[in-house]
Amino acid sequence: xxxxxxxxxxxxxxxxxxxxxxxxxxxxxxxxxxxxxxxxxxxxxxxxxxxxxxxxxxxxxxxxxxxxxxxxxxxxxxxxxxxxxxxxxxxxxxxxxxxxxxxxxxxxxxxxxx
Amino acid sequence: xxxxxxxxxxxxxxxxxxxxxxxxxxxxxxxxxxxxxxxxxxxxxxxxxxxxxxxxxxxxxxxxxxxxxxxxxxxxxxxxxxxxxxxxxxxxxxxxxxxxxxxxxxxxxxxxxxxx
Numbered sequence: 001x002x003x004x005x006x007x008x009x010x011x012x013x014x015x016x017x018x019x020x021x022x023x024x025x026x027x028x029x030x031x032x033x034x035x036x037x038x039x040x041x042x043x044x045x046x047x048x049x050x051x052x053x054x055x056x057x058x059x060x061x062x063x064x065x066x067x068x069x070x071x072x073x074x075x076x077x078x079x080x081x082x083x084x085x086x087x088x089x090x091x092x093x094x095x096x097x098x099x100x101x102x103x104x105x106x107x108x109x110x111x112x113x114x
Numbered sequence: 115x116x117x118x119x120x121x122x123x124x125x126x127x128x129x130x131x132x133x134x135x136x137x138x139x140x141x142x143x144x145x146x147x148x149x150x151x152x153x154x155x156x157x158x159x160x161x162x163x164x165x166x167x168x169x170x171x172x173x174x175x176x177x178x179x180x181x182x183x184x185x186x187x188x189x190x191x192x193x194x195x196x197x198x199x200x201x202x203x204x205x206x207x208x209x210x211x212x213x214x215x216x217x218x219x220x221x222x223x224x225x226x227x228x229x230x
Contacts, residue, residue, distance in 0.1 A: 004157075033217070042204065042222035043158075058217065090157055102148070103218065105157035 002027045006091050006106040014114055019078040021109050023091030030096030032074040033103065034058075034066060036087040043090065049074055050096060081113045116141040118207050120221035127195045128229055135190040135224045137179075137205030147188040148206040148218065149179055158204060164188060175199070195228045202226075 004025040013019050023032065034046040045058030047066040055066050063085060065077045078085055088110050092103040117140045127133045139145055146165055150158040162173025169181040179190045188205060202225050206218040 035220075040222065043220040045217055048217060092158075102160045102163065103150075103158075105150075105159070107157045108155075 004091060004093055004104055004106040006089075006109050008109060009107065010110045010112075012112045012114065013081050015081060015083060017081050019081050019111065021076045021078075021089055021091075021111070023074045023076065023106060024072055025091075025093040025104070025106075026072065027093055027095070027104060028071060029093035029104075030071070031094040031101075032068070033092040033094075034064070034074065034076045035090045035092065036060065036085075037090060037108075038087050046076065046089075047074075078111075083113050085111065086113045087111060116145075116207050116209050116219045118205050118219055118221035120203075120205055120224045122224050123222075124225045124227065126227045126229065129197055130194050133192050133195040133199070133226065133228070135203050135205075135226060137188045137190065137221060138186050139188060139205070139207040140186065141207055141209045142211070144210045145188075146208040146210060147179075147181060148208075149173065149177070149188075149190050150204045150206065150220075152202040152204065152223070154201075161190070161203075195226075197228050197230055200226055200228045 007022045030051045033048040035043040044060045049055050049068040088108050090108050091106040094103045095101045119138045148163045149161040152158045162171050164171045164181045172178045202223045204223050205221040208218045
């Protein structure tokens, strides 16, 4: 069955370190998204991609970057981790091409920055 | 700009009673509307969506939602709640003019607790 996976599921890091969170989907979806989930803020969009070599900034993109070198993967990099980036991160994908398609979410990565 | 409001952080109902989780939205154009559910330590799962046509949309696990354009609402409902329905529910909106199925805007979520 097609799926979307994230790794690691839990990560503890120190302030100032570079961290990369992996997202891999086997749906062959064009669109991929990264969100962070914080209490009182719901889901906030960090970055998104509509296809290979395409990346776009979301509403909370400062301090984060992504790259899309193939259809399956959209890794999220925290250039210099800050305590404010402690959160749960979700990757999602959707087929693309229509406004009606559903997003499929990964299980999440809980990141703690000390 | 688009936005979603879920006015209740928490909804408590007794098992067997009907439940409603409220959602109102704001978009410049016409909306696509979605409901997702999140169980503890899991990612979000799709429940149902409104695209066009019948204002009453039926989805997974016996849930349904009614699109009301005049009130800009898309409330989630279920006639008889189960304890297993206890979870975090998110409403999301997307502007129809965003033809590349891009960004959805999510509400802050409503925690539903169903008591036996």
